Amino acid sequence: QLQLQESGPGLVKSSETLSLTCTVSGGYISSGNYRWGWIRQSPGKGLEWIASVLYSGTSFYNPYLESRVTTSIDTSKNQFSLKLSSVTAADTAIYYCASHLIYVGYVSWGQGTLVTVSS
């Protein structure tokens, strides 16, 4: 069973870049059976898919966020990362990293990290 853990600043200033890293344990991030995802949840709201990155580095983005999102993967550290630029208060949310087993769905989730955008 994979374990995932998000890390990064809990407070980001408006207009700056949010950067988060997800560390995977219990398995290899280079596994072709998984896609590595970022999902967020604004306070009191539903789940919003942000992006997925494959072990090859190929990434897929939410079109509403695509102009501001970058993802990357570091197989040597078993980590993948998210950068969201030009943040505003609307980006305040719990950010989850999760492992998407192909043909199944998000089987393992990080505990989530609250990122607050301050003015």
Place this chain on the structure above:
Amino acid sequence: VMTQSPATLSVSPGERATLSCRASQSVSTNLAWYQQKPGQTPSLLISETSTRATGVPARFSGSGSGTQFTLTISSLQSEDFAVYYCHQYNNWPHTFGQGTKLEIK
């Protein structure tokens, strides 16, 4: 776009609950359901429309294909009251429904 209905469903314990999810285009059977309890991380309930995840009770069942999907909970237990999300992973971008809150009547 994934559209869930109803937004809130009030059901008494022991009764059946039926939650719906509609896709704006076909997602084949590449649809999952997640349960999220207050203050907790979402957890996978159903994958591939109808396959229960490990440890999920048999009272949970999923059905559908294409654009119409249903999650049925046959006899509600107290621990089932939560928010449920559908998620399509057939097409990029992946998308979640807005959720159905299942509350005690």
